[in-house]
Amino acid sequence: xxxxxxxxxxxxxxxxxxxxxxxxxxxxxxxxxxxxxxxxxxxxxxxxxxxxxxxxxxxxxxxxxxxxxxxxxxxxxxxxxxxxxxxxxxxxxxxxxxxxxxxxxxxxxxxxxxxxxxxxxxxxxxxxxxxxxxxxxxxxxxxxxxxxxxxxxxxxxxxxxxxx
Numbered sequence: 259x260x261x262x263x264x265x266x267x268x269x270x271x272x273x274x275x276x277x278x279x280x281x282x283x284x285x286x287x288x289x290x291x292x293x294x295x296x297x298x299x300x301x302x303x304x305x306x307x308x309x310x311x312x313x314x315x316x317x318x319x320x321x322x323x324x325x326x327x328x329x330x331x332x333x334x335x336x337x338x339x340x341x342x343x344x345x346x347x348x349x350x351x352x353x354x355x356x357x358x359x360x361x362x363x364x365x366x367x368x369x370x371x372x373x374x375x376x377x378x379x380x381x382x383x384x385x386x387x388x389x390x391x392x393x394x395x396x397x398x399x400x401x402x403x404x405x406x407x408x409x410x411x412x413x414x415x416x417x418x419x420x421x422x
Contacts, residue, residue, distance in 0.1 A: 301410070304372050304402040308412045311357045311370040312400055315350055319416045322348075325393040328384040330377055333396065352376040355403070374409065375401035394418060 327334035381395040
C-alpha cells in the first residue's frame with residue numbers, strides 16, 4: 259500500500275537546499291548593501307567636515323584686514339571684532355586630526371575633526387625683506403582621511419577684501 263500524504267526525505271532535503279541558496283543570496287545582497295552604505299556614510303562624514311572647516315576659514319580670511327602670520331600649516335589673520343570697535347587675531351592650525359581655531363587670547367578650540375592635512379599658500383609669497391607688501395590671495399588645501407585610509411582633498415583660493 260502506498261501513502262501519498264507526506265514528503266519523502268529527498269524532497270525535504272531538496273527544499274532545504276533551495277531555501278539555503280535563497281537565504282545565502284539574500285544575505286549576500288544585504289551585506290553588500292550595508293557595506294556600500296557604510297562606505298558612503300564615511301565619505302559623506304569626511305566631506306562634511308572638510309566643507310565646514312573650509313567654509314569657516316574662507317569667510318574669515320575674506321573678511322580679514324591682513325594676514326599677520328603666513329605659515330605653510332598655520333595662519334593668523336586680523337579681523338574686525340564682533341562689535342567692529344576693535345581688531346582681533348584669529349589663528350587656524352591642525353592639531354592631531356582636528357582643525358583648531360584660536361580667537362584673540364582664548365585657547366585653541368576644535369572646529370572639525372577627521373582632518374589629516376592643512377596647508378596654506380600665499381600670493382604674493384611673504385618676503386621678510388619687504389614686509390610692507392600685503393598678501394592678496396590665500397590658497398587653502400585641506401585633506402581628510404576616511405576610515406579605510408583613503409584621502410579626500412579640498413582646495414580653495416580666497417582673496418582678502420581689504421587688500422586692493
